[in-house]
Amino acid sequence: MNETKHISDFLKNNHLLTLCANTHSDLWCASCYYVFDQKQMSLFIMTSDSSHHSQLMMLNKNIVGTIAPQPQNIIDIKGIQFKGDIEKLRDKAAERANTLYYTTFPEAKFISAPIWRIKLTMIKMTDNSLTFGKKLFWHQ
Numbered sequence: 382m383n384e385t386k387h388i389s390d391f392l393k394n395n396h397l398l399t400l401c402a403n404t405h406s407d408l409w410c411a412s413c414y415y416v417f418d419q420k421q422m423s424l425f426i427m428t429s430d431s432s433h434h435s436q437l438m439m440l441n442k443n444i445v446g447t448i449a450p451q452p453q454n455i456i457d458i459k460g461i462q463f464k465g466d467i468e469k470l471r472d473k474a475a476e477r478a479n480t481l482y483y484t485t486f487p488e489a490k491f492i493s494a495p496i497w498r499i500k501l502t503m504i505k506m507t508d509n510s511l512t513f514g515k516k517l518f519w520h521q
Contacts (some may be wrong), residue, residue: 383518388506391459392404392417392448396485398424400446402437402467409433415448415499416485420479422497422521424465425478427489442466444499456509464503469495 401410411434413426428435438444444467449460470471470478478496482489 382511384506385519387508388461388504388519389417389507391461391506392424393419395448395450398426398446398448400426400434400444402434402441402444404437405435409437414486414489416478416481418481420432420434421498422501422519423427424501425470426499427482427492427494427499428497428514429494430469439469439499442468442496446499448468458507458509460507461481461501461504463501465499467497469497474498480493496517 385461396416398415398508399410399412401408403409411428411432413428415424415426417424430436430439430445443464445462445464446460448459448486452458467503482496501519502521504517506519508515508517
């Protein structure tokens with residue numbers, strides 16, 4: 382089995398993540414819609430500069446998060462835990478990311494918020510549909 386492809390397919394077929402940002406004295410989680418860029422192994426999100434998690438992300442680019450649908454049956458559990466570095470995009474990188482984001486979420490064109498890239502550094506995926514408790518890994 383190609384673990385990277387399996388993980389990438391899961392990321393392409395989902396759209397909501399929870400990220401956790403922190404500094405030495407504070408931490409916060411937030412749920413954000415994302416678009417996956419397989420070539421860069423990155424997730425793009427939109428979120429306001431004024432949000433608590435954004436304030437923390439500007440101070441510390443290292444974040445962690447999860448992507449986890451909520452099936453009824455335990456055998457259908459699939460989910461990802463990830464680590465990454467986050468940055469607010471500007472100029473051409475922001476234009477490219479916004480184009481991808483607006484294609485998936487056209488209503489986001491009416492939101493005034495910057496786009497951010499989570500450059501994934503490590504992924505651990507659990508997929509009970511393969512075998513109960515099956516773990517797949519990716520890292521840069």
